[in-house]
Amino acid sequence: MCVRIMASSLRRMSEDVQHTKRRDAARNRERLLTAAHRAFAEHGPGVAFEAIARAADVSRTTLYRNFATRQELAATVYEDNVARIEQHADALGERADGVVRLLDFVLDMQRDNRSLAHALSGADVAWLTGLSARTVSAFRPHLERGRAAGLVHPEVDVQDLMLAFPMAAGAMADDDVVHREQTDDRVRTLVHRALFTDRGRPG
Incomplete structure (x- = not known):
């Protein structure tokens, strides 16, 4: 016992x-x-x-x-960012302007992680494709609601959104620290104009 x-x-x-x-x-x-x-x-x-x-x-x-390795750590940070996008998309619920808010959330994330893409050079393509698919899934229902509410240009689809992110990230990665804030604001304005109607763009 x-x-x-x-x-x-x-x-x-x-x-x-x-x-x-x-x-x-x-x-x-x-x-x-x-x-x-x-x-x-x-x-x-x-x-x-x-x-x-x-x-x-x-x-x-x-x-x-x-x-x-540093790349493995950067990859984990990147994957964590995608999880945060998914969580934010869920938290937005069924708001008509969810696509605008979610896009701004991602642009803020890119601004705060402007050098992360460089640390991921050479990353596995299949892995990146999988994370891209998760981001698409997070955006798709919000894009559809935004289009139905007249906030998104009718011709814009989810792939247009996905194209906007690397272009924005490339512009935000500029080393001109003096004009960085102005560049970030300009990038956001141009992305909004390309994707959203006057009703969808913040005043």
Whole structure:
């Protein structure tokens, strides 16, 4: 009886330890992603890998255990951004102007992650295609509602939206820091004019 009780106690202790390790690992990964978002935005694609570990307050061993290369980390940040787009699309519900708000959300994300595309050069095409398909799925119902409400030009389809994003990202990636804010505003205005009617564009 005592042996069984002791074995049961040891098993529970082992399970508790494993649970704590998994929780700590998940927390460290989240801290690394948060630090990476900020680091890529502030310092560009060439940011030192170890600097991200310091910003996340984790060891280099923990960093490399989670992400073997800078590109792998950048890819995870990019995938996290797509998940955020999906979550925001869901949160918008069935608003008629959901497509406008979702597009602005993505443009804000591109502005804040303007160097991320450079860090993803050479990424797997099939993987990028899959993430693009997820973004299309997030936008499609909002685009249809926006078109029905007269907020979107009748000829605009979801592929036009997808074409707008790399063009906007390319313009926002300009190294002219002095005029960056003006460039970002101009890009947003041009995208709005191309996609939305007067009713759909913010006043």
